Amino acid sequence: MFSIEELLKMHGKAEREVYLDLENSAPVAPEVLETMLSYFSEKAYGNPSITHKPGWMAYDVIQRALENFRRWLGASRAEEINFTPGATEANNLALIGAAQRNKRKGRRIVISAIEPLSILHVSEHILKPLGFDVVKIPVDEEGFINLDSLDEAVNRETILVSLSAVNHEIGTIQPLKEAVERVKDRNPEVIFHTDASDAYGRIPLDVGKLSVDMATVNSYKILGPRGIAALYVREGVEVERLLEGQLGTQRLWPGVENVPLIVGFQKASELIFKDFDGRTSYMRHLRDQLIDGILSSISGTLLNGPREGRAPDNVNISFLGCEGEALTIELSLRGVYVSSGSACTRRLLQPSHVLMAIGRRPEEAHGSILMKVSWLHSDEDVDYVLKVLPEAVERLRGLSPLKEG
Numbered sequence: 001m002f003s004i005e006e007l008l009k010m011h012g013k014a015e016r017e018v019y020l021d022l023e024n025s026a027p028v029a030p031e032v033l034e035t036m037l038s039y040f041s042e043k044a045y046g047n048p049s050i051t052h053k054p055g056w057m058a059y060d061v062i063q064r065a066l067e068n069f070r071r072w073l074g075a076s077r078a079e080e081i082n083f084t085p086g087a088t089e090a091n092n093l094a095l096i097g098a099a100q101r102n103k104r105k106g107r108r109i110v111i112s113a114i115e116p117l118s119i120l121h122v123s124e125h126i127l128k129p130l131g132f133d134v135v136k137i138p139v140d141e142e143g144f145i146n147l148d149s150l151d152e153a154v155n156r157e158t159i160l161v162s163l164s165a166v167n168h169e170i171g172t173i174q175p176l177k178e179a180v181e182r183v184k185d186r187n188p189e190v191i192f193h194t195d196a197s198d199a200y201g202r203i204p205l206d207v208g209k210l211s212v213d214m215a216t217v218n219s220y221k222i223l224g225p226r227g228i229a230a231l232y233v234r235e236g237v238e239v240e241r242l243l244e245g246q247l248g249t250q251r252l253w254p255g256v257e258n259v260p261l262i263v264g265f266q267k268a269s270e271l272i273f274k275d276f277d278g279r280t281s282y283m284r285h286l287r288d289q290l291i292d293g294i295l296s297s298i299s300g301t302l303l304n305g306p307r308e309g310r311a312p313d314n315v316n317i318s319f320l321g322c323e324g325e326a327l328t329i330e331l332s333l334r335g336v337y338v339s340s341g342s343a344c345t346r347r348l349l350q351p352s353h354v355l356m357a358i359g360r361r362p363e364e365a366h367g368s369i370l371m372k373v374s375w376l377h378s379d380e381d382v383d384y385v386l387k388v389l390p391e392a393v394e395r396l397r398g399l400s401p402l403k404e405g
Protein backbone atom coordinates (compact mmCIF):
# COMPACT_ATOMS: atom_id res chain seq x y z
CA MET A 1 0.00 0.00 0.00
CA PHE A 2 1.49 3.34 -1.03
CA SER A 3 1.48 6.41 1.19
CA ILE A 4 0.18 9.71 -0.16
CA GLU A 5 3.74 11.02 -0.27
CA GLU A 6 4.86 8.01 -2.34
CA LEU A 7 1.92 8.36 -4.71
CA LEU A 8 2.76 12.02 -5.30
CA LYS A 9 6.39 11.16 -6.03
CA MET A 10 5.25 8.64 -8.65
CA HIS A 11 3.68 11.46 -10.67
CA GLY A 12 6.10 12.77 -13.23
CA LYS A 13 5.51 15.63 -15.63
CA ALA A 14 2.38 14.77 -17.59
CA GLU A 15 2.03 15.77 -21.23
CA ARG A 16 -1.16 17.59 -20.23
CA GLU A 17 -3.33 17.94 -17.13
CA VAL A 18 -7.10 17.64 -17.38
CA TYR A 19 -9.21 17.93 -14.24
CA LEU A 20 -12.62 16.26 -14.63
CA ASP A 21 -13.47 15.52 -10.98
CA LEU A 22 -15.87 18.46 -10.75
CA GLU A 23 -18.36 16.38 -8.78
CA ASN A 24 -16.13 16.33 -5.72
CA SER A 25 -14.27 19.64 -5.93
CA ALA A 26 -13.28 22.19 -8.53
CA PRO A 27 -10.75 24.90 -9.33
CA VAL A 28 -12.08 28.41 -8.98
CA ALA A 29 -12.48 30.15 -12.34
CA PRO A 30 -9.74 32.83 -12.75
CA GLU A 31 -12.28 35.64 -13.12
CA VAL A 32 -13.98 34.51 -9.92
CA LEU A 33 -10.74 34.50 -7.92
CA GLU A 34 -9.76 37.92 -9.23
CA THR A 35 -13.13 39.36 -8.20
CA MET A 36 -12.93 37.85 -4.70
CA LEU A 37 -9.44 38.97 -3.68
CA SER A 38 -10.11 42.59 -2.73
CA TYR A 39 -12.95 41.53 -0.42
CA PHE A 40 -10.57 39.72 1.92
CA SER A 41 -8.75 42.85 3.07
CA GLU A 42 -9.55 45.96 1.06
CA LYS A 43 -13.33 46.43 1.05
CA ALA A 44 -16.56 45.16 2.63
CA TYR A 45 -14.57 43.25 5.26
CA GLY A 46 -16.76 44.43 8.14
CA ASN A 47 -19.57 42.61 9.90
CA PRO A 48 -22.72 43.47 7.92
CA SER A 49 -24.72 43.77 11.15
CA ILE A 50 -22.51 46.53 12.61
CA THR A 51 -23.18 50.24 12.03
CA HIS A 52 -19.95 51.51 10.50
CA LYS A 53 -18.68 51.99 6.96
CA PRO A 54 -17.04 48.54 6.46
CA GLY A 55 -20.17 46.94 7.92
CA TRP A 56 -22.50 48.92 5.70
CA MET A 57 -20.35 48.05 2.68
CA ALA A 58 -20.59 44.34 3.55
CA TYR A 59 -24.35 44.66 4.06
CA ASP A 60 -24.72 46.32 0.68
CA VAL A 61 -22.71 43.59 -1.06
CA ILE A 62 -24.84 40.87 0.53
CA GLN A 63 -28.12 42.56 -0.33
CA ARG A 64 -27.07 43.03 -3.96
CA ALA A 65 -26.01 39.37 -4.12
CA LEU A 66 -29.33 38.22 -2.66
CA GLU A 67 -31.20 40.19 -5.29
CA ASN A 68 -29.09 38.66 -8.06
CA PHE A 69 -29.66 35.12 -6.79
CA ARG A 70 -33.37 35.87 -6.49
CA ARG A 71 -33.36 36.78 -10.17
CA TRP A 72 -31.24 33.83 -11.30
CA LEU A 73 -33.39 31.36 -9.35
CA GLY A 74 -36.74 32.87 -10.25
CA ALA A 75 -37.66 33.55 -6.61
CA SER A 76 -40.21 36.19 -5.63
CA ARG A 77 -38.22 37.94 -2.89
CA ALA A 78 -34.54 38.31 -2.00
CA GLU A 79 -35.41 37.32 1.59
CA GLU A 80 -36.19 33.82 0.33
CA ILE A 81 -32.47 33.21 -0.33
CA ASN A 82 -30.32 31.95 2.56
CA PHE A 83 -26.55 31.53 2.28
CA THR A 84 -25.02 28.47 3.99
CA PRO A 85 -21.45 27.11 4.22
CA GLY A 86 -22.19 24.42 1.63
CA ALA A 87 -24.80 22.21 0.00
CA THR A 88 -24.52 19.61 2.75
CA GLU A 89 -25.47 22.22 5.33
CA ALA A 90 -28.25 23.54 3.10
CA ASN A 91 -29.74 20.06 2.66
CA ASN A 92 -29.51 19.36 6.39
CA LEU A 93 -31.22 22.67 7.11
CA ALA A 94 -33.95 21.97 4.57
CA LEU A 95 -34.77 18.45 5.70
CA ILE A 96 -34.23 18.59 9.46
CA GLY A 97 -35.51 22.15 9.76
CA ALA A 98 -38.70 21.51 7.79
CA ALA A 99 -39.37 18.11 9.37
CA GLN A 100 -38.96 19.32 12.95
CA ARG A 101 -41.01 22.46 12.42
CA ASN A 102 -43.89 20.62 10.72
CA LYS A 103 -43.95 17.30 12.60
CA ARG A 104 -47.29 18.16 14.16
CA LYS A 105 -48.83 17.79 10.68
CA GLY A 106 -47.39 14.34 9.97
CA ARG A 107 -44.23 12.25 10.00
CA ARG A 108 -43.77 10.84 6.50
CA ILE A 109 -40.82 11.94 4.35
CA VAL A 110 -40.41 10.82 0.74
CA ILE A 111 -37.11 10.74 -1.15
CA SER A 112 -35.77 8.82 -4.14
CA ALA A 113 -33.37 5.89 -3.98
CA ILE A 114 -30.63 7.90 -5.75
CA GLU A 115 -30.47 11.07 -3.66
CA PRO A 116 -27.04 12.36 -2.55
CA LEU A 117 -25.94 11.21 0.88
CA SER A 118 -26.68 14.60 2.44
CA ILE A 119 -30.33 13.77 1.71
CA LEU A 120 -30.23 9.98 2.08
CA HIS A 121 -28.27 9.83 5.33
CA VAL A 122 -30.08 12.76 6.93
CA SER A 123 -33.35 10.98 6.24
CA GLU A 124 -32.24 7.52 7.36
CA HIS A 125 -29.77 8.28 10.16
CA ILE A 126 -31.22 11.44 11.72
CA LEU A 127 -34.90 11.76 10.90
CA LYS A 128 -35.85 8.10 10.98
CA PRO A 129 -34.50 7.59 14.55
CA LEU A 130 -36.49 10.69 15.57
CA GLY A 131 -39.69 8.86 14.61
CA PHE A 132 -40.17 9.98 11.01
CA ASP A 133 -41.29 7.48 8.38
CA VAL A 134 -38.86 7.59 5.43
CA VAL A 135 -40.09 6.21 2.09
CA LYS A 136 -37.66 5.75 -0.82
CA ILE A 137 -39.18 5.60 -4.29
CA PRO A 138 -37.45 3.54 -7.00
CA VAL A 139 -35.98 4.66 -10.32
CA ASP A 140 -35.71 2.96 -13.69
CA GLU A 141 -32.54 1.74 -15.43
CA GLU A 142 -31.70 5.31 -16.53
CA GLY A 143 -32.33 6.86 -13.15
CA PHE A 144 -35.73 8.45 -13.79
CA ILE A 145 -38.04 8.41 -10.77
CA ASN A 146 -41.14 6.24 -10.84
CA LEU A 147 -43.95 8.80 -10.74
CA ASP A 148 -46.59 6.19 -9.96
CA SER A 149 -44.60 5.10 -6.91
CA LEU A 150 -44.36 8.76 -5.93
CA ASP A 151 -48.16 9.00 -6.10
CA GLU A 152 -48.49 5.96 -3.86
CA ALA A 153 -45.94 7.24 -1.34
CA VAL A 154 -47.59 10.61 -0.72
CA ASN A 155 -50.49 10.55 1.74
CA ARG A 156 -52.06 12.70 4.46
CA GLU A 157 -49.13 12.02 6.79
CA THR A 158 -46.54 13.23 4.27
CA ILE A 159 -44.94 16.54 5.24
CA LEU A 160 -41.82 16.61 3.06
CA VAL A 161 -40.67 15.35 -0.34
CA SER A 162 -37.06 15.80 -1.50
CA LEU A 163 -36.06 14.91 -5.07
CA SER A 164 -32.91 16.13 -6.81
CA ALA A 165 -33.53 18.02 -10.03
CA VAL A 166 -30.49 16.36 -11.63
CA ASN A 167 -28.74 13.30 -10.27
CA HIS A 168 -25.22 14.07 -9.11
CA GLU A 169 -23.65 10.83 -10.39
CA ILE A 170 -25.40 9.88 -13.62
CA GLY A 171 -26.83 13.23 -14.72
CA THR A 172 -30.48 12.17 -15.04
CA ILE A 173 -32.73 15.23 -15.40
CA GLN A 174 -35.87 14.43 -13.44
CA PRO A 175 -39.40 15.44 -14.54
CA LEU A 176 -39.49 17.78 -11.57
CA LYS A 177 -42.45 19.93 -12.55
CA GLU A 178 -44.68 16.89 -13.04
CA ALA A 179 -43.41 15.42 -9.76
CA VAL A 180 -44.31 18.62 -7.89
CA GLU A 181 -47.76 18.72 -9.50
CA ARG A 182 -48.47 15.11 -8.56
CA VAL A 183 -47.31 15.62 -4.99
CA LYS A 184 -49.39 18.78 -4.53
CA ASP A 185 -52.44 17.09 -6.06
CA ARG A 186 -52.15 14.32 -3.50
CA ASN A 187 -51.43 16.62 -0.55
CA PRO A 188 -51.21 20.42 -1.06
CA GLU A 189 -49.61 20.84 2.40
CA VAL A 190 -46.46 18.88 1.49
CA ILE A 191 -43.22 20.86 1.42
CA PHE A 192 -41.28 20.02 -1.75
CA HIS A 193 -37.48 20.38 -1.63
CA THR A 194 -35.05 19.80 -4.47
CA ASP A 195 -31.28 19.59 -4.34
CA ALA A 196 -30.62 21.58 -7.52
CA SER A 197 -26.83 21.63 -7.10
CA ASP A 198 -26.33 19.77 -10.38
CA ALA A 199 -29.07 21.68 -12.19
CA TYR A 200 -28.07 25.26 -11.35
CA GLY A 201 -26.04 26.67 -14.24
CA ARG A 202 -26.50 23.50 -16.30
CA ILE A 203 -30.22 23.37 -17.16
CA PRO A 204 -32.99 26.00 -17.01
CA LEU A 205 -34.08 26.33 -13.38
CA ASP A 206 -36.91 28.55 -12.13
CA VAL A 207 -38.21 27.80 -8.66
CA GLY A 208 -41.33 29.86 -9.26
CA LYS A 209 -42.33 28.03 -12.42
CA LEU A 210 -41.49 24.66 -10.85
CA SER A 211 -43.49 25.54 -7.72
CA VAL A 212 -40.88 23.98 -5.42
CA ASP A 213 -40.88 25.17 -1.82
CA MET A 214 -37.14 24.82 -1.18
CA ALA A 215 -34.09 24.43 -3.42
CA THR A 216 -30.37 23.96 -2.75
CA VAL A 217 -27.74 25.40 -5.11
CA ASN A 218 -23.97 25.05 -4.83
CA SER A 219 -21.05 27.34 -5.68
CA TYR A 220 -18.13 25.06 -6.50
CA LYS A 221 -20.12 23.05 -9.03
CA ILE A 222 -20.18 26.14 -11.27
CA LEU A 223 -16.46 26.94 -10.65
CA GLY A 224 -17.12 29.21 -7.70
CA PRO A 225 -15.36 28.89 -4.33
CA ARG A 226 -15.96 26.00 -1.95
CA GLY A 227 -17.61 26.73 1.37
CA ILE A 228 -20.68 28.59 0.12
CA ALA A 229 -24.11 27.54 -1.12
CA ALA A 230 -27.65 28.84 -0.94
CA LEU A 231 -30.99 27.48 0.15
CA TYR A 232 -34.14 28.97 -1.36
CA VAL A 233 -37.08 28.81 1.04
CA ARG A 234 -40.38 30.07 -0.33
CA GLU A 235 -42.07 32.74 1.74
CA GLY A 236 -44.53 31.12 4.14
CA VAL A 237 -42.65 27.80 4.39
CA GLU A 238 -41.77 27.12 8.02
CA VAL A 239 -38.22 25.89 8.69
CA GLU A 240 -36.58 25.60 12.08
CA ARG A 241 -33.02 26.90 12.50
CA LEU A 242 -30.51 24.15 13.28
CA LEU A 243 -27.92 26.41 14.92
CA GLU A 244 -28.09 29.30 17.35
CA GLY A 245 -25.60 32.10 17.73
CA GLN A 246 -24.93 35.63 16.58
CA LEU A 247 -27.71 36.67 14.23
CA GLY A 248 -26.66 38.27 10.97
CA THR A 249 -28.51 39.05 7.78
CA GLN A 250 -29.48 35.41 7.23
CA ARG A 251 -32.54 34.42 9.21
CA LEU A 252 -31.93 30.65 8.99
CA TRP A 253 -28.14 30.51 9.41
CA PRO A 254 -26.47 32.44 12.26
CA GLY A 255 -22.94 33.84 12.30
CA VAL A 256 -20.93 36.41 10.39
CA GLU A 257 -21.50 36.14 6.65
CA ASN A 258 -18.51 35.18 4.49
CA VAL A 259 -18.57 38.09 2.08
CA PRO A 260 -15.63 37.03 -0.17
CA LEU A 261 -17.23 33.63 -0.80
CA ILE A 262 -20.63 35.17 -1.47
CA VAL A 263 -18.97 37.50 -3.97
CA GLY A 264 -17.25 34.54 -5.61
CA PHE A 265 -20.47 32.53 -5.84
CA GLN A 266 -22.16 35.56 -7.38
CA LYS A 267 -19.38 36.03 -9.95
CA ALA A 268 -19.41 32.35 -10.94
CA SER A 269 -23.17 32.60 -11.46
CA GLU A 270 -22.78 35.77 -13.49
CA LEU A 271 -20.24 34.09 -15.78
CA ILE A 272 -22.64 31.22 -16.44
CA PHE A 273 -25.82 33.21 -16.92
CA LYS A 274 -24.41 35.97 -19.12
CA ASP A 275 -24.28 33.35 -21.91
CA PHE A 276 -26.24 30.43 -20.50
CA ASP A 277 -27.21 28.88 -23.85
CA GLY A 278 -23.69 29.20 -25.20
CA ARG A 279 -22.02 27.79 -22.08
CA THR A 280 -24.36 24.81 -21.76
CA SER A 281 -24.25 24.05 -25.49
CA TYR A 282 -20.46 24.01 -25.33
CA MET A 283 -20.48 21.66 -22.32
CA ARG A 284 -22.91 19.38 -24.13
CA HIS A 285 -20.53 19.31 -27.11
CA LEU A 286 -17.61 18.26 -24.90
CA ARG A 287 -19.75 15.70 -23.06
CA ASP A 288 -20.84 14.05 -26.30
CA GLN A 289 -17.28 14.00 -27.60
CA LEU A 290 -16.20 12.13 -24.48
CA ILE A 291 -19.10 9.67 -24.45
CA ASP A 292 -18.92 8.89 -28.17
CA GLY A 293 -15.14 8.63 -28.11
CA ILE A 294 -15.04 6.26 -25.16
CA LEU A 295 -17.88 3.98 -26.26
CA SER A 296 -16.48 3.69 -29.79
CA SER A 297 -12.82 3.14 -28.88
CA ILE A 298 -12.99 0.94 -25.77
CA SER A 299 -14.84 -2.37 -25.68
CA GLY A 300 -16.71 -3.56 -22.62
CA THR A 301 -18.09 -0.17 -21.64
CA LEU A 302 -21.51 0.81 -20.28
CA LEU A 303 -22.96 4.31 -20.21
CA ASN A 304 -24.58 4.91 -16.84
CA GLY A 305 -27.64 7.16 -17.01
CA PRO A 306 -29.65 8.31 -20.02
CA ARG A 307 -28.36 9.49 -23.37
CA GLU A 308 -31.28 11.90 -23.69
CA GLY A 309 -32.43 13.89 -20.69
CA ARG A 310 -28.89 14.07 -19.33
CA ALA A 311 -27.09 17.03 -17.74
CA PRO A 312 -24.75 18.72 -20.24
CA ASP A 313 -21.65 18.17 -18.10
CA ASN A 314 -22.06 14.56 -16.96
CA VAL A 315 -20.17 11.48 -18.19
CA ASN A 316 -20.40 8.26 -16.16
CA ILE A 317 -19.15 5.04 -17.73
CA SER A 318 -18.42 1.55 -16.37
CA PHE A 319 -15.36 -0.24 -17.71
CA LEU A 320 -15.84 -4.00 -17.44
CA GLY A 321 -12.78 -5.84 -16.21
CA CYS A 322 -11.44 -2.74 -14.44
CA GLU A 323 -11.63 -1.50 -10.87
CA GLY A 324 -12.62 2.16 -10.74
CA GLU A 325 -10.22 3.20 -8.00
CA ALA A 326 -7.29 1.62 -9.82
CA LEU A 327 -8.33 3.40 -13.02
CA THR A 328 -8.45 6.78 -11.26
CA ILE A 329 -4.86 6.25 -10.09
CA GLU A 330 -3.71 5.06 -13.51
CA LEU A 331 -5.24 8.13 -15.14
CA SER A 332 -3.84 10.43 -12.46
CA LEU A 333 -0.33 9.24 -13.36
CA ARG A 334 -1.10 10.39 -16.90
CA GLY A 335 -2.42 13.80 -15.80
CA VAL A 336 -6.15 13.07 -16.07
CA TYR A 337 -8.07 13.52 -12.83
CA VAL A 338 -11.42 11.74 -12.47
CA SER A 339 -13.26 9.87 -9.73
CA SER A 340 -15.01 6.57 -9.33
CA GLY A 341 -18.12 8.34 -8.03
CA SER A 342 -18.99 10.91 -5.40
CA ALA A 343 -16.48 11.25 -2.58
CA CYS A 344 -19.08 10.53 0.11
CA THR A 345 -19.93 7.18 -1.52
CA ARG A 346 -16.30 6.24 -2.17
CA ARG A 347 -15.32 6.60 1.46
CA LEU A 348 -17.86 3.93 2.40
CA LEU A 349 -15.91 1.45 0.22
CA GLN A 350 -19.21 0.27 -1.20
CA PRO A 351 -20.55 0.30 -4.75
CA SER A 352 -22.43 3.48 -5.62
CA HIS A 353 -25.99 3.35 -4.29
CA VAL A 354 -27.02 5.26 -7.41
CA LEU A 355 -25.61 2.65 -9.79
CA MET A 356 -27.02 -0.20 -7.74
CA ALA A 357 -30.44 1.49 -7.81
CA ILE A 358 -30.44 1.54 -11.64
CA GLY A 359 -29.67 -2.18 -11.74
CA ARG A 360 -25.91 -2.33 -12.21
CA ARG A 361 -24.12 -5.38 -10.80
CA PRO A 362 -21.55 -4.66 -8.04
CA GLU A 363 -18.63 -5.29 -10.40
CA GLU A 364 -20.12 -2.88 -12.95
CA ALA A 365 -20.61 -0.24 -10.27
CA HIS A 366 -17.07 -0.70 -8.94
CA GLY A 367 -15.74 -0.27 -12.47
CA SER A 368 -17.38 3.10 -13.04
CA ILE A 369 -15.68 6.42 -13.71
CA LEU A 370 -17.40 9.78 -13.24
CA MET A 371 -16.25 12.78 -15.28
CA LYS A 372 -17.73 16.27 -15.55
CA VAL A 373 -16.84 18.94 -18.07
CA SER A 374 -17.09 22.71 -17.76
CA TRP A 375 -16.87 25.77 -19.97
CA LEU A 376 -13.17 26.01 -19.04
CA HIS A 377 -12.34 22.72 -20.79
CA SER A 378 -11.30 22.52 -24.43
CA ASP A 379 -11.53 20.11 -27.34
CA GLU A 380 -7.81 19.46 -26.84
CA ASP A 381 -8.51 18.37 -23.25
CA VAL A 382 -11.07 15.84 -24.48
CA ASP A 383 -8.69 14.62 -27.20
CA TYR A 384 -6.00 14.01 -24.59
CA VAL A 385 -8.39 12.03 -22.37
CA LEU A 386 -9.43 9.90 -25.34
CA LYS A 387 -5.76 9.29 -26.06
CA VAL A 388 -4.66 8.10 -22.59
CA LEU A 389 -7.85 6.43 -21.35
CA PRO A 390 -7.71 3.40 -23.70
CA GLU A 391 -4.06 2.86 -22.72
CA ALA A 392 -4.93 2.93 -19.01
CA VAL A 393 -7.86 0.56 -19.42
CA GLU A 394 -5.83 -1.88 -21.53
CA ARG A 395 -3.02 -1.94 -18.97
CA LEU A 396 -5.36 -2.60 -16.04
CA ARG A 397 -7.32 -5.26 -17.90
CA GLY A 398 -4.06 -7.00 -18.64
CA LEU A 399 -3.28 -7.10 -14.93
CA SER A 400 -6.79 -7.93 -13.69
CA PRO A 401 -8.13 -11.44 -13.08
CA LEU A 402 -11.58 -10.03 -13.95
CA LYS A 403 -12.92 -10.77 -17.39
CA GLU A 404 -15.02 -8.41 -19.50
CA GLY A 405 -18.73 -9.25 -19.24
